[in-house]
Amino acid sequence: MSAVAAILGAGATGAGWAARFALMGWEVRVFDPDPAVAERVEAVLARGRRALPGLLDTGLPPEGEVIFAARISEAVRAADWIQESVPDRLDLKRTLYQKVQEHCADEAILASSTSGFTPSALQGQAARRCPILVAHPVRPVYLLPLVELVGAPDAPKATLERAGEMLRGIGMVPLQMRHESDGHIAGRLMESLWREALWLVNDGIATTAQIDAALRLGAGLVWAQMGPFETARIAAGEAGMADVLAKAAPDLAAPRSHLTDVPDLTDSLVRRIADQSDAQSGDRSAADLERQRDTNLVGLLRALKWTGGGAGAHLRTLDAARQPDLDDITRPVVTQDRAVPLDWTDYNGHMTESRYLFAFADATDRFMEMIGCDADYIAQGSSFFTAETHIRHLAEAHAGQRFRVETTVIEGAGKKMHLFHRMLSGETLLATGEHLLLHVSLDTRRTTPPGPEVARRLAEIAHAHAALPRPEGIGRAVGQKPG
Structure with missing residues (x-):
């Protein structure tokens, strides 16, 4: 009998989870009251079928069935993994968990895709201590391997280990955080970059196209294979990271960036960003951009697999385990x-x-x-x-x-x-x-x-x-x- 995943909320993230689980052979039960949910999930599945199988040099298991449940109880009953991806409202999530815990198995993994809340905040005063974990992915979930795995301080170690093993079983790389933190790791880094990008547009220093080009043609390519610390380590040569930090101290003492400030999102600034972004995308629709993104990601990931760098090392491991x-x-x-x-x-x-x-x-x-x-x-x-x-x-x-x-x-x-x-x-x-x-x-x-x-x-x-x-x-x- 195949494993079962319940997906609660099938927006861009939830539909991506559904595609990832289904393409890895799991039965998937989706609960989302939106009448367009089936069409949306099928569109994401189609993109996943196009991109994910060719990422590996070995075959995927037969695709699992996707079922659309009319009730939460139908979705979560006997599910091995329950992934919540509803909007980031704490009251909504807590209400949903109470309903889920009335019907789910005691040993089920109950995880949230939240980008901001900690597991302790999500847990609240739940009547039954079914640990709620955070499993925060990066979109597109069906293609990119990273998932930040976080548990509350009292979460059983065995539960986190089992969750990590199940995530690895669907081809993902669980990055288990040492402590809870609002925004987790990737979210905090991206938020800092996002704040700075808004300031650059607000101050008239750069357009949205110039900011995207600066990352797309420079740091983004480097960071695809190694992060900021390893990149700095190379710049230091044999002197090492201590020398890098010593030289960086004067700049950090007088920062050029806005680390926590956010410009007022006035109507004028919002219009400027929207107009620049629309001009940047031209006549390409969101679907066109998603297709281009997936194609580019497959090419980058396969190149990294050839060298064994970045996410390529993970893909090599997956292939080695599946060789006939x-x-x-x-x-x-x-x-x-x-x-x-x-x-x-x-x-x-x-x-x-x-x-x-x-x-x-x-x-x-x-x-x-x-x-x-x-x-x-x-x-x-x-x-x-x-x-x-x-x-x-x-x-x-x-x-x-x-x-x-x-x-x-x-x-x-x-x-x-x-x-x-x-x-x-x-x-x-x-x-x-x-x-x-x-x-x-x-x-x-x-x-x-x-x-x-x-x-x-x-x-x-x-x-x-x-x-x-x-x-x-x-x-x-x-x-x-x-x-």
Whole structure:
């Protein structure tokens, strides 16, 4: 039986939570009295389906069912996780929790998306001490991993640990705060930046477009991979952070920024900001901007995954835990099970031809790991090099489409490894890739027999696959007609 998440309030944040849980295989029950809730949640789910699966190099579980509950009791009964995302009004939240605690299981995790209130404030004088946690995400929730996890001082440690484990299970990174604080961590940092941005416009120093450009083209790119402390540490060189702080002291003593002051949001200032922002966005709708944002985020996150920096380290860990294993060698080996990323598509709207080779190369690399030609083996001075490749493009694949690669060993003796990959989406054959590899010494760059264990594993699979039907399309030449 799948885990169940109850989502109470399905605005931008709540709908994002619903999409995150559903795309990670949970059953989701949504309670929101708004008549347009189903349409809104489905729109967010569609954006999540487009973006999240391609972020990983491994497949997501089957999508969970999303159910719209007519009553709070229907949503929370037997739910494992209850996420409240109603407007940030303390009286509204406390009233809601009283109703929830009449019907939820004692062991359920009850969490709020609040950006401002502490768990102690949310708990109030609840009749039943079902700990209320804060699980504050960053939008879009279905794509970004951060969630600030906060408990009241008396919250059971086991409850926080269990909540953290469940969040990691849906691909998120719980950042557990050491103490309660209004605004948490990310909120306080963003509020300071927001105050300063308002002053820059108010004082006529910069427009909204200039402020966004200053962050988009500078600090924002740096902060995507390392935060302000590590960035300052680099600037200090070998002198270290103590030197940075010593040099910063005079500036901090006479601050140039407005740390706590807020300009009066007069009609004139509001109009100026609104006009500048509208001009900045041009004719792009909010939906257009969200689509562009998600596409850009996937590209940035995948680049960070390549280097292992920032959020990329988390994505690498998720992929490593989901890699297919080598189990039944009497069948073609599944070497890839994933979705087409957004940045793999071209001007025709489908997966570009270079990415077919990319996917087949990943399949070959995974097969090499399975037979023992892994990082440790390669570090000892041997590997396989590809000598020849032939790819057939048989059907289109689009962003977010799930596919798998099934690999058959045609030959695996001596210095040769002859592989035939079939790329399938369901039962539809998308492409085939035939690859001849040679085992080489990395010292001499010449062919050499593989190590005994690699040779044994390769020969064992090749022998088992020899009993399989010969794959259709093997040995074909470019331009050769079917049949």
